[in-house]
Amino acid sequence: MKSKNVLIVDDNDLNRKLFENLVGQLYEFQSAQNGLEAVEKASQFPFDLILMDIQMPQMDGITAMKKIRQSSHGSCPILAVTAFADEGDRQTFLDQGFDDFITKPIRPRDFIVTIQSHFKKGSQADTLVVSTPSEPVILNKTTLAQLLKYNSKEGIKKVYQDLILECEELLEMMEADPLKEKFPELLEKLHTLKGNAGTLGAEKIYQSSHACESIGIQGRIADFVENLKNLKNDILEFSGFFNRETIFEP
Numbered sequence: 001m002k003s004k005n006v007l008i009v010d011d012n013d014l015n016r017k018l019f020e021n022l023v024g025q026l027y028e029f030q031s032a033q034n035g036l037e038a039v040e041k042a043s044q045f046p047f048d049l050i051l052m053d054i055q056m057p058q059m060d061g062i063t064a065m066k067k068i069r070q071s072s073h074g075s076c077p078i079l080a081v082t083a084f085a086d087e088g089d090r091q092t093f094l095d096q097g098f099d100d101f102i103t104k105p106i107r108p109r110d111f112i113v114t115i116q117s118h119f120k121k122g123s124q125a126d127t128l129v130v131s132t133p134s135e136p137v138i139l140n141k142t143t144l145a146q147l148l149k150y151n152s153k154e155g156i157k158k159v160y161q162d163l164i165l166e167c168e169e170l171l172e173m174m175e176a177d178p179l180k181e182k183f184p185e186l187l188e189k190l191h192t193l194k195g196n197a198g199t200l201g202a203e204k205i206y207q208s209s210h211a212c213e214s215i216g217i218q219g220r221i222a223d224f225v226e227n228l229k230n231l232k233n234d235i236l237e238f239s240g241f242f243n244r245e246t247i248f249e250p
Contacts (some may be wrong), residue, residue, distance in 0.1 A: 035059025105198025143201025
C-alpha cells in the first residue's frame with residue numbers, strides 16, 4: 001500500500017498528466033488545476049507533499065502556498081515547480097516559504113529523487129548526470145528511458161500522443177493568422193509547448209518553440225515567421241518519427 005499522499009497543482013493538462021503518471025507509480029495523489037482548488041483540497045486533507053505550479057489562473061502558486069501555510073494542514077513540504085525561473089532563483093522561492101524548487105522542463109529521475117528526498121530526511125539523494133548531445137535530436141532516448149522507468153509504456157505513449165495533439169492545435173493556429181488577433185494566444189501556446197517538449201525530450205521542437213517565443217516577444221516579425229516554418233517542420237518530423245517508433249509496441 002502506498003503510504004504517502006501528494007497534491008499535484010498545475011493548470012497545464014499535459015504537465016499534470018505527466019506528473020500524475022510519475023508520482024502515481026510510488027505514491028497516492030490528488031490533483032488541482034489552479035491555486036484556489038489547491039487551497040480547498042489542502043484544507044480538507046493532510047497531504048504529505050505538495051507540488052505547486054507558480055503561474056496559474058484564478059490564484060497563483062505563491063499566494064496558494066501562503067494560504068495553505070496558514071491552514072491546519074500547512075506544515076508539509078511544498079515544492080515550487082515553474083518554467084519562469086532557473087536555479088539562480090532558488091533562494092527567492094525558499095524565502096517566500098517553499099521547501100524546494102523544481103524547474104521545468106523536468107528531468108524525470110531528478111524530479112522523483114527530489115520528491116523522495118523530502119520523504120527521507122537526512123538521506124543523500126543521487127544526482128543524475130545526463131549527457132546532452134551537441135545537436136538536438138528528434139526524441140532524447142535517455143529522457144524516454146527515464147519516463148518509462150517510472151511508468152508503463154501505455155501511460156507514457158498517451159502523454160506523447162497528447163503532445164502531438166497540442167502540436168496540431170498550434171499548427172492550425174499558425175495557419176490561421178498568427179500575426180494579428182491570435183498573436184498573444186500563439187505566444188502563450190508556444191511557451192506551453194516549449195515546456196512540454198523539453199520535459200518529454202522532444203529536443204528539436206523544444207529548441208524551435210523556444211526560439212519562436214523569444215523572437216516573438218522581441219517583436220521581430222520577419223524572423224518570427226521564418227522560425228515558425230522551422231517549428232512546423234520539426235513538428236511534422238516528430239509526428240512521423242513517433243508513428244514509426246517501435247518502442248511502445250507490446
